Structures are given as C-alpha cells and as structure tokens.
Ligand SMILES: Nc1ncnc2c1ncn2[C@@H]1O[C@H](COP(=O)(O)OP(=O)(O)O)[C@@H](O)[C@H]1O
C-alpha cells in the first residue's frame with residue numbers, strides 16, 4: 314500500500330501533532346422543542362486517536378456528530394476545532410476545514426456510480442471553474458484525471474474494484490457502507506466521523522470494515538470518531554470511549570475502564586443492541 | 587460489426603473516463619453527425635427540414651435545458667415556456683437596438699437574459715422543494731406570460747402584439763426572415779444545438795455536473811461534501827434557462843417566423859417536461875428521443891390519411907394525445923429513466939448477445 318501514502322497522507326497534515334487536542338466540545342446542550350437530545354456534554358478528541366461514542370438508541374450519539382459537523386446548532390456550548398472556537402458553522406464550512414463523515418442510514422448519491430460517489434468526495438479539492446468545465450478538454454480534464462488517480466487508490470484500498478462502475482443504488486448494503494467510507498476518505502479528512510459503520514453487517518463484513526478503519530487510522534494518521542454498538546468492535550478499535558445515555562455523558566475513558574463502570578453497565582442492561 | 591468492448595482495453599484514466607467508452611458508440615455519434623450535417627441538407631426537402639428537423643432540434647435543445655434542471659439537479663420547473671419567451675423577446679429587442687449585430691451572436695446573448703431571469707425565479711428553490719417549487723415556477727410562468735402581453739415595449743408597440751423575425755444576413759447568407767434559405771437555417775440551428783449539447787455533456791461529466799447530481803440525490807450529504815446548495819442550484823437554473831432561452835430565440839427566428847405569447851405559454855412548459863420524462867430524466871440522448879416522440883409522433887399520425895388510413899385531423903390529434911398520455915404514465919411507473927434507459931438496456935443485451943449468460 315505504499316502508493317497510498319504518497320498521494321493521500323500528505324494532504325491530511327493539519328499542523329497538529331499526534332496526541333494533541335484536535336477537537337474540544339464544551340458544555341453542549343441541544344434540544345428539539347421539548348426533547349433534550351444532548352444535555353451539557355463536554356469531551357475532547359485527540360489527534361490520531363480512534364474515539365468511540367457509545368450508548369443506547371436515542372442517547373444522542375448521532376446528534377453529537379451532527380453538532381460537530383455543523384448540521385445541528387446547539388442551544389448552548391462551544392466547539393473548538395483545531396484551536397478555533399466556533400458556535401455556529403455551516404456543514405460546508407466543516408467540510409472545508411477537514412471534517413468528513415458517514416451516515417447511520419447510508420446517504421450515498423443513489424443515481425451515481427461508485428466512482429462518481431467517491432469522486433464527489435473530492436469536490437472541495439477541485440477548482441477548475443465553469444469555463445474550463447464547459448470546454449473539458451485541457452485543464453479541467455487534467456484535474457479530473459489527477460483526482461481520479463486518488464479515487465482509484467481508495468477503490469483499491471477498499472477492495473471495491475469490481476463495482477467501480479456500478480450504480481450504488483443496486484449494491485448490497487454492506488458494499489454501500491464501504492463506498493460511503495470511500496467517499497468520506499476521498500476528502501482526505503483530518504477528522505473522520507463514522508456513524509455506525511458496521512450496523513447491519515455480517516461478521517465477515519464487520520471484520521473487513523474494522524480492518525479498513527484501523528488501516529485508515531494507522532496509515533494516514535486520520536483521527537476518527539466512531540459510533541458503534543458492537544462492544545467487541547469498540548474494545549478492539551477504540552483508544553478511548555465516551556458513553557452517552559439520555560443525552561448525558563455517563564462515562565469517559567479507556568475501553569477497559571468504561572467497561573467496568575457501573576453506570577454504563579446499568580445503562581446497557583435491558584437494552585438490545 | 588458487433589457491438590463489443592472486446593479487445594478495447596483502457597490504458598489510461600483519460601480513456602476510461604471518456605464519454606463513449608465503447609468505440610462503436612463514438613462511431614455512432616460520428617454517423618449521426620454526418621447524417622445531420624451532410625445527408626439531410628443534401629437530400630432533405632423543404633418540408634422535412636422546415637417542418638420536422640428545425641422544430642425537433644429547437645425543442646430538443648429546450649428539453650436538454652429542462653433536463654439539466656429536472657433530470658440532473660432534481661429541481662422541478664414548469665416555467666420553461668416563460669424562460670424560452672425571455673430568450674425570444676430579449677433577442678427581438680436586441681435585434682431592434684443593434685441591427686448590425688450578427689443574429690447568431692444575438693441568439694446566444696439572449697440566453698444570458700433568460701439565465702438571469704431563471705436565477706431570480708430559481709431563488710425559492712433554496713428554501714422549498716418538490717410540489718411547492720412546481721407552484722412557484724408555475725407562478726413564474728404566469729408572471730412572464732403576463733409581462734409579454736402587458737409590456738408593449740417588449741414587442742415594440744406592435745398592433746398585433748407579436749414579435750417578428752427580422753431579415754438578417756450572416757457571412758453572406760440570409761439566415762432569417764422570409765427570403766432565407768431553409769438549408770442554411772437548418773445548418774445554423776444544427777450547429778448551435780450540437781455545440782450546446784457538447785458543452786452540456788462536458789459540464790455534466792465534470793465537477794459541476796457532479797455537484798448538480800449530488801444535490802439531486804442527497805442534498806444533505808452534498809452539503810457535507812462541500813457543495814454549496816446556493817451555487818449548485820442557481821447555476822443549474824442559470825444554465826438550464828440559458829438553454830431554454832436560446833431555444834426560444836431560435837423558435838422565433840428560425841422556426842415560427844413570428845411569435846405571440848401563446849407559443850411560450852404553460853402548454854409549452856408541459857410539452858418540454860413531457861419530453862424530458864419520456865426521453866429520460868438525466869440523459870442528454872433522452873432529451874432528443876423525448877423531443878422526437880412528442881413532436882414527431884403527432885405529425886406521423888396526422889399524415890395517416892396519406893397512407894390510406896381515413897382519420898380526421900382532430901381525431902389524429904386526439905390519438906396522439908392519448909398515446910403520449912399513456913406512454914407518460916407507463917414510463918413514470920415502470921421506467922422513470924425513460925427511453926434512454928430502454929436504449930441502454932438494449933445495448934447491454936447486444937453486448938452479451940448471442941450468449942446472454
Ligand atoms: N432532527 C430531530 N428532530 C427532533 N428530534 C430529534 C432530531 N434528531 C434527533 N432527535 C432526538 O434526539 C434524541 C437523540 O437522537 P440520536 O442522536 O439520533 O440518538 P442516537 O444516535 O444515540 O441513537 C432522540 O430522542 C431523537 O428522537
């Protein structure tokens with residue numbers, strides 16, 4: 314996989330040393346009408362780590378990711394990303410500052426091929442303007458090909474060569490999740506948010522996906538926030554784990570510590586997952 | 587010759603991302619172009635060229651315009667007739683003010699006026715979707731129709747309320763007006779339509795086209811990938827209306843000769859929309875197929891008495907309406923991607939023929 318390092322990793326350098334704080338969330342509260350989705354949660358994500366967020370359904374995990382990438386605006390609290398404090402930001406600003414994500418319910422571009430979906434992840438890196446695009450041949454095509462190379466590396470990496478030209482709407486669910494990871498990777502994010510990337514997968518698919526997540530984290534040094542229900546996977550992958558329940562943080566620490574935490578055990582009792 | 591990709595290996599990403607990856611497709615395109623530019627001008631008679639080919643090309647261009655908006659960007663519009671009218675009226679006004687300017691230049695410039703108006707009426711799309719957008723674009727249509735009637739300045743205070751083409755020469759040929767040569771007119775229309783189709787296909791296969799399709803397929807994810815809905819939607823409205831505006835100008839100057847507001851009314855909007863639906867949402871080829879079916883089918887059926895089938899003109903029109911209506915319903919239910927998709931399936935079958943497994 315040497316090729317990947319040459320093309321992909323360089324651009325992920327965001328000037329923050331591994332182990333330093335990449336993201337800091339302070340006293341976030343978010344509610345929808347009467348429903349409190351998140352109540353006064355603070356936590357941080359360090360550069361280079363895999364940070365798991367766990368908790369029963371409805372705990373506010375997805376809402377937390379939506380807050381981080383600017384999709385929801387919390388009523389209270391602040392987010393500090395790469396040393397910059399922000400209260401409100403638009404999703405595309407989050408994208409251009411290096412946050413990319415996958416969705417709990419696959420949100421691929423159904424009418425487009427695998428290739429185009431992953432090319433879509435390169436949108437922010439392509440700059441040839443309308444007039445070049447009209448002409449296409451020349452600079453616009455050169456740019457297209459340059460990005461196509463990176464996309465092909467991602468396709469190799471995720472082992473989805475065979476479905477390169479397939480419309481993603483026709484793919485089985487497990488592969489769709491993989492394509493979605495590819496699309497998020499194509500943006501060369503410094504912070505990658507994965508919302509239940511293994512939900513609904515069989516054991517083999519889960520193993521593949523775990524391997525990809527570890528590879529991404531180790532080869533490219535990409536920081537990852539991972540929402541996952543499978544405790545086995547979380548224990549294997551995560552450097553640190555935060556636990557949410559009813560919108561409140563009830564645990565935070567190393568996987569082994571969290572596993573022993575009585576509040577966490579209680580929260581998970583009787584909850585099917 | 588068999589329709590095969592065997593033996594054609596892509597050795598570069600450039601070749602692989604070419605628009606016609608199978609050589610026979612590219613050959614087919616060149617054959618169509620040769621027919622369009624050489625065979626038809628030489629062998630086509632006045633009736634065929636003036637009554638069938640020119641209108642077909644003009645409507646196909648409008649269908650491409652609408653397809654960019656509806657098929658590629660997922661923003662529905664019923665304002666097509668109005669946007670075509672903006673092109674036509676602005677071309678007419680420019681031809682009045684700048685009598686010495688080349689009419690082809692004016693026709694292309696008129697697209698910009700349509701684009702501006704399209705962007706203005708596209709603004710609501712930033713907030714609303716689906717049915718509500720249908721309503722606001724229909725409102726735009728009615729407003730524009732009203733303007734074409736109530737603002738006499740637009741038709742130079744004519745008593746008739748109509749705009750007329752003006753005789754214009756270009757490169758030594760009379761290309762508009764009563765004395766113009768139909769073959770020359772046809773070649774001008776064909777060149778504009780081919781050129782603009784080529785540009786549309788370039789836009790669609792690059793970053794901008796992808797951002798339109800991203801908005802169409804999943805606007806939330808598109809925004810999280812860095813697409814700004816404002817730019818994507820409004821650029822689609824602008825390009826779409828530009829195409830419709832140019833089609834509208836050509837309609838007056840190369841096809842109808844003169845125009846009243848009726849030819850740009852909401853019926854036109856529906857006609858173009860049906861072309862897009864029948865031909866195939868999100869397909870340039872489909873825009874041509876749709877225009878062919880909806881415009882040419884009624885002409886063929888109306889000609890039935892010539893072949894000894896005794897039906898009256900009114901009945902013939904009803905029959906075409908029924909056939910088109912049924913086709914639209916069938917396509918909406920069974921094959922939303924239209925004729926273009928059927929064509930794709932046939933090609934896929936051909937590729938593996940005669941061993942389908
Ligand atoms: N857009 C929304 N509108 C209203 N309520 C919402 C919205 N998004 C999330 N919620 C509510 O917030 C709570 C947390 O949801 P979510 O973050 O999806 O939980 P999780 O991902 O942990 O299962 C739930 O009660 C959910 O109903």
Ligand SMILES: [Mg+2]
Nearest residue numbers: 374375376417
């Ligand atoms: Mg969730």
